[in-house]
Amino acid sequence: MLKIIICLFFIMQLGSHFKVSAQTPLTNAQWTLAYNSLVMSYASYCSLDQINSWGCPTGICQSSVTGGFFNTGNFHVASANLSEVIIEESPIPGLPDSIFTDVVHYVAIQGSQHFLVFRGSNNTENWAEDFFVTHSTYIYPDGTDSPYKVESGFNFVWNNLKDDVVSQLTRAGCIGNCDLVITGHSLGGAISTLAAFYLSQLNPGWTISVRTFGSPRVGDAAFATAYNNEVINTFRFVNYQDSIPHLPFEWGTDYIHVNTEIWISTNQTGTPFSIPPPAAVYCPTTEDPSCSDSVHINIWSILNMNEFLYFHRRYFGNDLETFCTGWTPAITI
Numbered sequence: 001m002l003k004i005i006i007c008l009f010f011i012m013q014l015g016s017h018f019k020v021s022a023q024t025p026l027t028n029a030q031w032t033l034a035y036n037s038l039v040m041s042y043a044s045y046c047s048l049d050q051i052n053s054w055g056c057p058t059g060i061c062q063s064s065v066t067g068g069f070f071n072t073g074n075f076h077v078a079s080a081n082l083s084e085v086i087i088e089e090s091p092i093p094g095l096p097d098s099i100f101t102d103v104v105h106y107v108a109i110q111g112s113q114h115f116l117v118f119r120g121s122n123n124t125e126n127w128a129e130d131f132f133v134t135h136s137t138y139i140y141p142d143g144t145d146s147p148y149k150v151e152s153g154f155n156f157v158w159n160n161l162k163d164d165v166v167s168q169l170t171r172a173g174c175i176g177n178c179d180l181v182i183t184g185h186s187l188g189g190a191i192s193t194l195a196a197f198y199l200s201q202l203n204p205g206w207t208i209s210v211r212t213f214g215s216p217r218v219g220d221a222a223f224a225t226a227y228n229n230e231v232i233n234t235f236r237f238v239n240y241q242d243s244i245p246h247l248p249f250e251w252g253t254d255y256i257h258v259n260t261e262i263w264i265s266t267n268q269t270g271t272p273f274s275i276p277p278p279a280a281v282y283c284p285t286t287e288d289p290s291c292s293d294s295v296h297i298n299i300w301s302i303l304n305m306n307e308f309l310y311f312h313r314r315y316f317g318n319d320l321e322t323f324c325t326g327w328t329p330a331i332t333i
Ligand SMILES: *[C@@H]1O[C@H](CO)[C@@H](O)[C@H](O)[C@H]1NC(C)=O
Pocket: 078, 079, 080, 081, 082, 164
């Protein structure tokens, strides 16, 4: 049923035009940070043992595009945790309750910077179908209601995680004038967005930057505006025809993406990541019609999740489906 609704919304989305706007002004150092953030985001799908011991293979973590990041600055994982979140009361009328998701979140340290990394659900098929329908009120750190609406599933997950995450950061020494980069892929990108907004309000003295990959839309226009004013240093990467950033749909909903999108405007699959990456487009306008919003998604691909998630799983020359297999300790299935 939900698949059919999603298909209908995709049909509504057809008909926009393809244009290419200005080259991205990201510096090479910013692209290096983006690549390293993608590696940390994809690594969140590996086992907790692999994350904690950082058994990242040479081809990924010692590639020249890392700038030596993982071998210098005493890079290490301070703590990796898996939180189980059970949505006992489905926000979607008519659907069974007890939607289950588990979210890995870890803190890494490199030099004077802290990194907070969120994994999406390890079951993308489930959340892509079950989330995205209703929204609920974002709650300020002081516990009062904000005027902003955010997607109910993301909001529920963040509300359940936030106390753990705050104490995880404190344990890792992210205090005082903490310089914090928050990063995640997919659902992890959505949680990163909520976390950054919350932590920025909670700790005005912190320097917070955000790098997300294939994030869905998180909240309404009021949320996006408030977020854009609060967490200015945000880059939201979208890989070519990745379908997840098109969810939840704009049409008939209030959902609007946060800034600033960087769109990879051609199929770079199978090409090793290089700096600056070819075909990267800078998109300073929210929902820029010449960026990923211009993409015509094959609406029927949702019936085949491998096709639907093809570009979602292939950011920056790394294939999520095989990403963790070269890590140590080896995955035992
Ligand atoms: C998170 O992991 C650390 C060790 O890595 C552990 O001490 C802590 O209890 C965990 N916290 C939760 C909430 O699981």
